Amino acid sequence: MGLKEELYEEIKRILDYDLQVTNLKRIPSKGDLTLGETAAKIRTAVLFTDIRNSSIYADTHWQKTTSKTINAFLNCALRIVKKNNGEVRSFNGDSLLALFDPNNSPCTGAVTSAMELIWAVRNIIAPSVCEKGYIENFDIGIGISFGDILCSRVGIRGEDNNDLIWTSSTTNLAAKMGNQASKPFNIIIDNKVWESIPNKLKLNETRLLPQNKYEGLTQLTPTFPRLTPGPALSLRPPLLPFRTSYWEGTIMPFAKGLEKVYKTSYMIPLS
Template structure:
C-alpha cells in the first residue's frame, strides 16, 4: 500500500475511534494504555519547567556550555519533581513536564516549582558564571519559568507501533505549559488560581506575602493567576 493510502486509512481509523476510557489511580506510563483506543482519566496537577533563552545561549556560547547548562537545569528539575512525588512524563528540548496526583498534589507541585527556582538562582547561575567565560563576557543570566495548574485530564497514546508516546488532553497540561512561556523576570513561578486555592496555607505566607495575584491573557482570555519571586530552599 502506498504511503498516502496508508495515511488516509489510518486517519479514518483514528477519527472513527471509540475511546475505551478508565479512571486512573496512578500516573500512567506509555505501556499502561492501549495504543488503539485507550484513555486514562485522572485529576492531576501539571508542572512545566522551561529554561528561557536557550537559543541565545546557543548563539553566544560554545555548544558544550549550552548543553551543560540545559542538562544542569533538567537534572535539577527532574530530581526535585521526583523528590516531591511527581512523575516525569514529557521532555521537549529544554522543557520538562511533571505530573502530581494525591491529596497534596498542588502543595507538592508548587513547593517543587519554588525549589527549582531556588536552584536556578543560587546554584546554576553563580556556578555557570564562575565556570564559563562566555557566560561572564556576555553577561548572561540564566532564567526560566514554571507553570502549575490542576484539572481533570486524559492521557492517550499517539503515534504508531514502536514509535509512540503519551499525549495529555485537558485544561491543566495546556494552561501550565502556557504559564511556563511567560517572561516577566524576576517572576519565574506562575500558578493557576485553582492550584493556589489548594496550596497549604503555611506555604502561602512567610516573612512577607509570597504570592501576588495578576492577570494574564492566554488564548484571548484573561485569567487570574498567582506568581512569586521568592524561591524556596530545598
C-alpha cells in the same frame, strides 16, 4: 498500497475509533495504555518549566556547552520533582512537563517543587554555569495548573516511534504561564492551585508590629498609668497584627477568556 492510501485508511481508523477512557488515581505510564486504543484521565497538578532565552543561548555557545547546561538544569529539576511526589513525563529541548501524585496533595507538591527549583537555580546552577563562563543571568520560568488531563499513547508501533501525550487546557495553561514567567516573578500558578495550597506556601502570615512605625495602620492612642516615684519603667508601644504576602494576583488572557493567576519568585532552600 501507496503511502497516500495508507494514510487515508489509518487516519479514518483513528478518527472513527471509540477511544476507551479509564479514570486513574495515579500518574499513568506507557505500560498502562495501548497505542491509539485506550486513554487515561487523571485530575492533578501539572508543572511546566523551561530556560529563559534558550534560543539566544544556543546560538551563542557551542552545542556541547548548550547540551551540558540543559542537562544540568533538567537533572536538577527531575530530582526536585521526584522528591515532592511528582513524575516527569515529557522532555522537549530545554523544557519539561511534570505531574504530581493526585493522592498526595499534588498542588502542594508542585508549588514546593517550583520554589525549591528557583532556589537551586539561583544558588547552585547559575553560579556553577557562570563559573564556567558559559552564560550570565541563567534563569527559568515555571507555570503550574490543576485540572483534568487526558493521557493517550500516540505514534506508530515500534520501540522509539510512540509516546504519551497529555491533552487538556490544564497542560496548555501551565505551558503558557511558564512561558510568561520571568523575573521578578518566576512562578505563575492558576486560581485552582492557589485555593489548594496551604497558607505556609501562600506566605500570608500575621506578624505583630509596633503601630507607630507603619503608616496606613489604625493608630491607637495608648493610655499610660500615672507614674509615681520609683524605678524607671520601660514603656513599649502596643503591637498590631500585620499580614504580608510574597504573591501578586493578576489576570491573564487564555484561550477565549481570562484566567486569574498568582505570581511569585519566593524560594525554599534545599537541605
